[in-house]
Each structure stands twice: as structure tokens, then as C-alpha cells.
Amino acid sequence: MGRYVARRLLQMIPVFIGSTLLIFMMMYALPGDPVRALAGEQHVDQAQIDSLKQQLGLDKPILMQYVIYLGNLLQGDFGTQIASQRPIAEVIADAYPVTIQLTFFAFTFTVIAGITLGVLAGLKPESLRDRGLLLLTLLLISVPSFVLGRLSQYFFAFQLGIVEPNVSLQENWTELLLPASVLAALSLAYVARLTRTSVAENLRSDYIRTAVAKGLPRRRIVTVHLMRNSMIPVVTFLGADLGTLMSGAVVTEGIFNVKGIGSLVFEALRRREGATVVGVVTLIVLVYLLCSLLVDLLYAVLDPRIRYA
Incomplete structure (x- = not known):
């Protein structure tokens, strides 16, 4: 290893x-x-x-x-922002904690809701709940993020009044729940569909039939045998998706006034602040590479047949 x-x-x-x-x-x-x-x-x-x-x-x-x-x-210097003459590392340090919080809520929602819905649908393929999941995920994939963001803002903030329409400068974690849900919607749809397909496919595998023939409890079959093998493609997607979420969503952060990495990149592109964009992208590349390595290491945990010489 x-x-x-x-x-x-x-x-x-x-x-x-x-x-x-x-x-x-x-x-x-x-x-x-x-x-x-x-x-x-x-x-x-x-x-x-x-x-x-x-x-x-x-x-x-x-x-x-x-x-x-x-x-x-290599010395920790990301350069200097041209407009403000501030170190880019300092500018990123101001914006990135907000994006990390937003990513944490969005990723947690994606994992819990996406995998749960996918497993429930995959265990009963072609059932009513399976067709309902496919319809729901197709809707989430088809609706653009800016439309979903505006609709969520209109219903939950302006009509129902249960959340604030925009994130304040002194944001708290409750204000990030709505933008995190919008940010996670597309990923949730893909995770649910991928989990459903993987579970339904592995459910017809020989090792599952053997486990059933041996009389193993259904809970053990699903949690120990079925889930571990079905999660491999899902973990692959989640690893790449985590890097995408942490890179910041320009549209979502713009709709809800979230001062994170997405807004920082947008403003830097508008002012043609190349140094700022390069500094942010460098950090994003490091996040992607780290997530890719963690995903590869998780393969051996999920599937004992995978070993790294």
C-alpha cells in the first residue's frame, strides 16, 4: 500500500x-x-x-x-492580487471557509439522500417507487441550477418565509442550508440513479443468489454483500463530485449572495485578475488530486478482492 x-x-x-x-x-x-x-x-x-x-x-x-x-x-506564496495588492492566499482564506461549509452540507445531503433513495429503488426495480425516483431525478437533471435556485428562493423565502432569501455577510449555518440543497440537487440525482442501477445489477449476481440459498438474513445480504460491491462506482463519482463542490458554484453562490470561491472567481474573471484565478484553480487542482487518491484507497476497503501491490 x-x-x-x-x-x-x-x-x-x-x-x-x-x-x-x-x-x-x-x-x-x-x-x-x-x-x-x-x-x-x-x-x-x-x-x-x-x-x-x-x-x-x-x-x-x-x-x-x-x-x-x-x-x-512551494513556499506557500500564491501571488498578489493586482487590484487590492493583497496576498492571494489571504483572499482565498477569507472566501474558502464559506465554500467548505456549503460543500459540507451539500455533500452530506447528497450522500444520505442520494444513496438512500437509490438503494430503496434498486431493491424493487420496476416498482412504483423505482419509477418515481427515475422521474424525480430526471426532473432535477433537466432543470437548470439557476431556475431551481430562483424557485427555491421564491417558495421557501418569499412565500413561506422559513429561510432568508440571501446569505448575510455574518452567515450562520442555517442560512447555508437552502443554497446547499440547490447545489446538491444535480449531484443527488446522479448519485441516486447510479446507486439504483448498481444495486439492481448486483441484486441479480451469482454471489447474491448464493447468499440467499445459504439462508443468510436479508439485512446481512444487503448491508454486507450487496452494498459494498454496489458502492464502488458511487464512491468514484462522489470523489470527483466532492472536488467539484469544493471548487464553488458560481451560479448558486451568485443567487444566494454567498461570498465563497465561486464569487471570488467570477469577480476575478470580470476584472481579468489572472493571478487570482490561477491561485484558486491551483488550490482546486490539489483538492481534486487528493480526492482521487482517497477514492482509490477506498476501493480496497469496499472490495477485499482489490489489493495494491
Whole structure:
């Protein structure tokens, strides 16, 4: 297991470099000048612009800028935001805790509700509850997130008055429940459908028939034999989905005024703050790589037949 983890960590290095280099070059290849954009309509001396570019290292070739960025990153320096001259690590530290809370609620709701609905439907395929689940998940997949967010805001906040329509600057966990539910809706639909399909397929497997023939209790068959094998594809999806949720949802955070990573990226793109976008994406790439490694390690826990030499 130790050798496998070490090998996976080494494999992550080229993935990390390739993904961050790609987004780095894409951001700095966009038209426009972020330094000149700070002045807006005001006239700024070219010497001042050149001086600020030299100070931020924007006067160097793009590959040299990337090498310098990686060197600073190894020291925990994500760069400096052009507009506010604040360290990007500090800007991310202000926004990321909100996204982590939102992700925690959304992921918990996805796992509990999605797997429960999927198992109930998969144990009785082609039944009324199975067809009802397929209809519900199809509806959640078809409705765009901004429509679902506005509808939830209208009914639960403006009509019923049980929640606040927007998240305040001093947010508490209750204000995040509604946006977390909207954020989790699409993932819940996929998890429920994937769980239902996996359970229904494994229910017809030979090892399940053997367990039934041996007279094992139904609860043991479902929880020990059926669930462990059925959860492998679900865990794979949840691992990738966790990275997606933690990267922040621009639409959901915009609707509910959540000041998280999604809003930070949107504002940075609008101001063409390439350094901020690259810093956030770098953190997101690290989250994705870590989630991928954890998922691979969970395979051996779920299925004893999987072993890592």
C-alpha cells in the first residue's frame, strides 16, 4: 500500500504541472491589460504601468512567469492580487471557509439522500417507487441550477418565509442550508440513479443468489454483500463530485449572495485578475488530486478482492 501511495503521489506531479500551466497560459493569453484596467477611464502614465508590471513580474516571458509562480508556490506564496495588492492566499482564506461549509452540507445531503433513495429503488426495480425516483431525478437533471435556485428562493423565502432569501455577510449555518440543497440537487440525482442501477445489477449476481440459498438474513445480504460491491462506482463519482463542490458554484453562490470561491472567481474573471484565478484553480487542482487518491484507497476497503501491490 505504501508503494502504491508513493507511486500515485509521483504521478500527481505531472498532472498538477500540466493543469496549472494550461490555466496559467490561458489566463495570460486573454486580450487586455489587467494593470491598465485598474485605471479605468483615467489617463495613466506608461512609465507607471511599466513600473507596476515590473513589480508584479508581468514584464517577463510567460514561461518564466510560470516557473517563478511554481517556485513561490512551494513556499506557500500564491501571488498578489493586482487590484487590492493583497496576498492571494489571504483572499482565498477569507472566501474558502464559506465554500467548505456549503460543500459540507451539500455533500452530506447528497450522500444520505442520494444513496438512500437509490438503494430503496434498486431493491424493487420496476416498482412504483423505482419509477418515481427515475422521474424525480430526471426532473432535477433537466432543470437548470439557476431556475431551481430562483424557485427555491421564491417558495421557501418569499412565500413561506422559513429561510432568508440571501446569505448575510455574518452567515450562520442555517442560512447555508437552502443554497446547499440547490447545489446538491444535480449531484443527488446522479448519485441516486447510479446507486439504483448498481444495486439492481448486483441484486441479480451469482454471489447474491448464493447468499440467499445459504439462508443468510436479508439485512446481512444487503448491508454486507450487496452494498459494498454496489458502492464502488458511487464512491468514484462522489470523489470527483466532492472536488467539484469544493471548487464553488458560481451560479448558486451568485443567487444566494454567498461570498465563497465561486464569487471570488467570477469577480476575478470580470476584472481579468489572472493571478487570482490561477491561485484558486491551483488550490482546486490539489483538492481534486487528493480526492482521487482517497477514492482509490477506498476501493480496497469496499472490495477485499482489490489489493495494491
